[in-house]
Amino acid sequence: MLCRAGQKPARACEKKKVTIVPKFAGNEQIMQINLTENNPMGDPAIIEKLQGFFALQQQYGAAIKEVRTKLEVLDDEFRVKFDHNPIHHMEYRLKSPHSMVEKLRRRGLPVTIPSIRENLHDVAGVRVICNYIDDIYRIADLLVKQDDITLLCTKDYIANPKPNGYRSLHLVIEIPIFLSEQRLLMPVEVQIRTIAMDFWASLEHQLKYKAATQVPDDVREELYQCAIAIADIDERMQNICRKLRGQCEGEKDSTSPAT
Numbered sequence: 001m002l003c004r005a006g007q008k009p010a011r012a013c014e015k016k017k018v019t020i021v022p023k024f025a026g027n028e029q030i031m032q033i034n035l036t037e038n039n040p041m042g043d044p045a046i047i048e049k050l051q052g053f054f055a056l057q058q059q060y061g062a063a064i065k066e067v068r069t070k071l072e073v074l075d076d077e078f079r080v081k082f083d084h085n086p087i088h089h090m091e092y093r094l095k096s097p098h099s100m101v102e103k104l105r106r107r108g109l110p111v112t113i114p115s116i117r118e119n120l121h122d123v124a125g126v127r128v129i130c131n132y133i134d135d136i137y138r139i140a141d142l143l144v145k146q147d148d149i150t151l152l153c154t155k156d157y158i159a160n161p162k163p164n165g166y167r168s169l170h171l172v173i174e175i176p177i178f179l180s181e182q183r184l185l186m187p188v189e190v191q192i193r194t195i196a197m198d199f200w201a202s203l204e205h206q207l208k209y210k211a212a213t214q215v216p217d218d219v220r221e222e223l224y225q226c227a228i229a230i231a232d233i234d235e236r237m238q239n240i241c242r243k244l245r246g247q248c249e250g251e252k253d254s255t256s257p258a259t
């Protein structure tokens with residue numbers, strides 16, 4: 001029986017076993033606390049840790065909202081000013097507790113809340129899917145030059161694709177969130193890519209997960225060739241877009257009143 005954090009305890013929660021699912025987690029089950037007869041309130045240390053974890057999730061969630069709003073504002077402005085939406089759509093996620101623990105352990109780092117804050121820059125993730133390659137760099141520039149944002153790291157896998165063919169622009173930015181008693185700077189990983197790059201990355205990710213063992217060499221090569229073909233299409237679509245826009249701008253110029 002589930003008892004969601006933030007909700008009044010349901011009757012079933014009065015039983016001794018309580019499963020708490022933080023609101024933003026998006027995965028099935030985070031932690032189980034066994035409340036014993038002797039200690040009906042649970043271990044205060046565990047409760048404190050859980051509260052710390054919920055607060056952490058709330059803060060990363062707030063940072064995601066801030067970044068999404070900034071991107072939506074830019075996209076809206078482009079629609080009004082230039083009759084063009086650079087952003088096709090956005091996705092966002094909070095890293096699951098399981099992935100956080102796995103990443104910290106893999107790196108030999110302490111599995112604590114301060115360690116998450118200090119060492120993980122991808123707890124909050126926003127993926128921005130653009131129409132064209134030009135849109136990716138335009139959106140990235142406009143975002144990082146906002147004066148409340150600090151760029152912590154850029155990985156340009158479009159200029160330098162990964163050996164498997166993966167392409168995307170990755171930024172880690174720092175953005176302030178304003179809480180009742182404090183202003184916190186939160187890191188957010190922003191992945192920006194075209195629809196075509198996203199198509200490839202999503203399928204490649206699924207295939208990697210589905211493969212019971214290592215992906216065979218011939219499949220890896222096939223995937224790489226698909227990435228090359230997709231990159232070519234992206235470039236051609238970009239050129240078509242530039243030509244059409246040039247034409248539109250030319251038409252506008254020729255009809256604009258002489259001064």
Ligand code: GTP
Binds near residue numbers: 170200
């Ligand atoms: P992580 O430990 O995965 O966070 O890697 P990292 O810290 O070295 O960062 P990097 O920028 O290389 O990758 C971060 C994220 O980009 C991943 O979690 C994926 O979402 C995405 N990504 C990176 N490489 C690939 C790839 O080869 N294929 C796919 N499908 N996604 C990738």
Ligand code: MG
Binds near residue numbers: 122
């Ligand atoms: Mg990651």
